Amino acid sequence: MEDFSIYAVCSTDQVPCKLRCDLESLQFTAALPDPRPDALVVFSRGDWCSFSADTVIDVQVTGGEGGPRTLGTLTPKNRCLYWERGVGENWEDWEPQSLPVQGRLLGKGPVPGSKDPQTALCKTEKTPKLQPPHPPPAPAVKESHGKRKRGMRVKEEGGDKENACPNSPASSSKRTTPRRRVKPTARASQTRLFEPAQGPGKSEGPSASTAPTSTGGTPSGRWGQALCSIGGQTALLIGGQGSRMQFCKDPMWKLHTETCSWVAAETVAAAGPTPECRIGHTATFDPETERIYVFGGSKNKKWFNDVHILATKTWRWSTVEAMGKVPPLAYHSTSLFRGELFVFGGVFPMPHPEPDGCSDSLYIFDPQHEIWYQPIVLGEGPAARSGHSACLIQRKLYVFGGWDTPVCFNDMHILDLGLMEFSKVDVSGAPPSPRSWHACAALSDSSFVIHGGYDGNIALKDSFIFNTVNNSWTALVHPILSALPRAGHSMVTLTTTEEEVGSEPTEEDWRPEPRPHTLLIFGGGDNEGGFYSDTMTLPIDEVLDQ
Known part of the structure; x- marks a missing residue:
């Protein structure tokens, strides 16, 4: 001794x-x-x-x-x-x-x-399995100073346990002081983003005991899914939640983008342990390794910080026993830069002091060494938030919108990944209204588009283009994008590596850079009980000409 x-x-x-x-x-x-x-x-x-x-x-x-x-x-x-x-x-x-x-x-x-x-001798410690957190306590009510508050409906049915929206309060209460410890409440009612209903062009609401399933050769209507483009010719749909807040029984689909035809996961024959169905997760494709990384998300009161990898060459799934520490997160953003995953923001569950609090932290996953770490980040970073968007243009990550109850954001921050420094952007033009759960995709090496979202009261159907050269917003009016309000939907950029006509490679190992040519939009909901299963494609040249 x-x-x-x-x-x-x-x-x-x-x-x-x-x-x-x-x-x-x-x-x-x-x-x-x-x-x-x-x-x-x-x-x-x-x-x-x-x-x-x-x-x-x-x-x-x-x-x-x-x-x-x-x-x-x-x-x-x-x-x-x-x-x-x-x-x-x-x-x-x-x-x-x-x-x-x-x-x-x-x-x-x-x-x-x-x-x-x-x-008596203790057992050797092993990595614990993630357990569902206790029911969240009533959240603290912040002073919004004129900013939007959530207009969410409280669940009226009883008996079935449905997944609550991130940051949604289980009941209303007054703000507690920061030093006072809050005890969980046993209330069964929980707020929801979408309520079951029926409407034209929407998926019908099944009984409370029935999860949404496909009606044929297309995925069932859903929101909160992850959609990942694979080399521009294929896309993979993972997870989601549909009518009556039930998790989809058809959680995985493969899309052939040229014919816009869906193939159910059962026919893809992907081997290995597939991810459990969830919402609020991310799926990121690495063109160098041709692998898809699925991270985080939530399901009912179960939260995830696991990493699943799909090798698209063999269509085989595997899980990662990563070193380092990252909290369970949902409704975060994930971006790939130089082979590493940059995860920002999101919602984390109990037992943290703030129930279902939002994160303002940046975590990096290194797939080569299978380790999580937090970098030293300089500058003025965004406030804690979830449901935001992050678009990588050149080596700069543009973070827009999101919310942390009851505040909804429409600010823009840049993370320079070369300097690892945050800065707030002084924008010109009329910016989008505050929103979260919108969709975002790159249009070129100097612009990206955001579409739809949820402002705390209604789902939105407007669109805006941000120019990274002069930091300006421009409203985009397009009949396809403005047809229906959407939140929790997916929008990705399809690219091509085809050479320009008449171009010649200058080096023996020259490879053409991927060029964005099409926007692919799927799913989402309208906050009135409708969940979409439509798949839309839109030429990027047509968007930029508006």
């Missing part, structure tokens, strides 16, 4: 602090510094042989009103852990203001030769 020690690192400016060992209470303790650190590194040094091979040491913070908070576990095979304060977490939520120094790091483990039954 004399050769075994535990240390904590609270700051890069300080040397590691050795925890005091109390043999009688079997504890290693150290007082937390004031101000409280944003991150901690705890590691052991010495011989674990004095313990049993199954011994683990739980690292906790104690002294708060809610009891100990476990940060992680040390084992003989994992002798170091890193913890950082989560999004929206405050030390004030963990311990009262009147006792600012009562937090301690606590480690427990059996002393060699001890016969105390309370020091």
Whole structure:
């Protein structure tokens, strides 16, 4: 025991602090510094042989009103852990203001030769399976200062558990102070974005016990799905939710874009473990590796932070046991840059201090090393949000819109991926109204289009083009885009690598750059109970000529 020690690192400016060992209470303790650190590194040094091979040491913070908070576990095979304060977490939520120094790091483990039954050997820690969070408590009501609030209808039916909208309140309540801990409520009613109804051109609402299914050679009506273009000739549809908020029983379809014909997943014969049906996830195609990465999403009260990979050459699925830490997220954005996935924003579930709170963090997934990490980002970043759009033009990521209850946004921020610096954009022209769950797609190397969305009251059907050269908005009026209001739909750019007529390659290994030629739009809902299953294509030249 004399050769075994535990240390904590609270700051890069300080040397590691050795925890005091109390043999009688079997504890290693150290007082937390004031101000409280944003991150901690705890590691052991010495011989674990004095313990049993199954011994683990739980690292906790104690002294708060809610009891100990476990940060992680040390084992003989994992002798170091890193913890950082989560999004929206405050030390004030963990311990009262009147006792600012009562937090301690606590480690427990059996002393060699001890016969105390309370020091029985612990099981070796394994990665826990994601469990559905508890029902969210009533959210805090923010002062909107004239900004739009949600106009959501409360579910009237009872009995069936349906997926709630991200950030939707389970009931109305007054705002609680940031230092007050909120307890979950047991209310069964939950708000929804779309209510079941029937209307022309929409999918019919089945009974509450029946999930939406295909009526033939096309997917069933849905919103919240992911649509991914594969090399311009094929697209893959994954997940979604339809009438009566039921998850689709036909969650995966393959589209041949030249003939605009759908093929059900059963005929694609994709092998391996397919992703569970969900909404609010993303699907991103990497043309270099010809793989699709599916990340995040939610299903009822179950939230995901898993990564599924589809190899389009073999049509085989696989899952990633990634290192690093990323929270379960839904309604985030994912962009591919230099072979890595850049994930921004989104909604995360309980047990975070703010129920169904929004994130303003950037996470990067490195597929080559299968690891998540957070980069150092400079500048003025966007406020926390979900349901926003992110469009990659050149090496700049344009983040627009989204919301964090009850505020809906229409601001624009740029993340320069070369400098890793955020900046707010001063735009010209009449910008789109605040919205979330809109669709966005690149039109060229200097422009992109947004369409539709939800402003907290109604689904929208307007469209706008943003010019990245002069940072200007222009309203787009097109009969196809303005025909129906849509939210939660998908819009992707189809590209071609065909050479221009008469062009000649200048080098032996020259390959033409992909050129966008068509917009592909699918699905969504109208906030009146209708869920669309239509597939539309629109030439980009026709859009730019408007």
